[in-house]
Every structure is written in structure tokens, then in C-alpha cells.
Amino acid sequence: MTTRQRNLLMNGLFLAACAAILLFLLQAPPETTRPLPHDQDHERFMTMKRKEAEKFCDACHGPQGVAPLPETHPPKFRCLF
Structure with a gap:
């Protein structure tokens, strides 16, 4: 695996993790207190x-x-x- 391919893979994994965290936070229930x-x-x-x-x-x-x-x-x- 070349350095360019490795960087693309790491960037893709980072974006996927950010998207997963964002989706998790957006699904939080509304504040009721x-x-x-x-x-x-x-x-x-x-x-x-x-x-x-x-x-x-x-x-x-x-x-x-x-x-x-x-x-x-x-x-x-x-x-x-």
C-alpha cells in the first residue's frame, strides 16, 4: 500500500467516524427537564x-x-x- 492510498484510507476512516458521531448526537432525545x-x-x-x-x-x-x-x-x- 502506497503512502497516498494509506492517507486516503485514514482520511476516509476519520470522516466515517465523524459522521457516526454526528448521527449519534442528532438522534439524542429532546431535553425534558x-x-x-x-x-x-x-x-x-x-x-x-x-x-x-x-x-x-x-x-x-x-x-x-x-x-x-x-x-x-x-x-x-x-x-x-
């Missing part, structure tokens, strides 16, 4: 980092809070804060 509401209650958390702001969630959204989260709420690691 809603972002944090941008209202007066949540406004102060918008400027905080996620880990810092998460410390305050249970005060209102815990089982005994003012607005407990529904059973269908996604787990914390899916939070789009």
Missing part, C-alpha cells in the same frame, strides 16, 4: 453557583416545605440550575 423558574422566589439563586444554591432547596421544596417537589421531579443530578 425544565430550567429553574425565573421568578421572584428564585431570583436570588440565579447568581449563585449550583452547589451553593442547592443548599437552600430543601427549605422550601423538602417534604415539609412550602412547595414540596412532586414525585415526578427529576433527581438532583439532572438539575438545570
Whole structure:
């Protein structure tokens, strides 16, 4: 195999891999997790980092809070804060 043929083969394999990755990403399901509401209650958390702001969630959204989260709420690691 000549150098030219080897280069063409490698370029073709690279393009095929890029196309496969692109197709995989295009088939991803749409995002279903809603972002944090941008209202007066949540406004102060918008400027905080996620880990810092998460410390305050249970005060209102815990089982005994003012607005407990529904059973269908996604787990914390899916939070789009």
C-alpha cells in the first residue's frame, strides 16, 4: 500500500467516524427537564453557583416545605440550575 492510498484510507476512516458521531448526537432525545423558574422566589439563586444554591432547596421544596417537589421531579443530578 502506497503512502497516498494509506492517507486516503485514514482520511476516509476519520470522516466515517465523524459522521457516526454526528448521527449519534442528532438522534439524542429532546431535553425534558425544565430550567429553574425565573421568578421572584428564585431570583436570588440565579447568581449563585449550583452547589451553593442547592443548599437552600430543601427549605422550601423538602417534604415539609412550602412547595414540596412532586414525585415526578427529576433527581438532583439532572438539575438545570
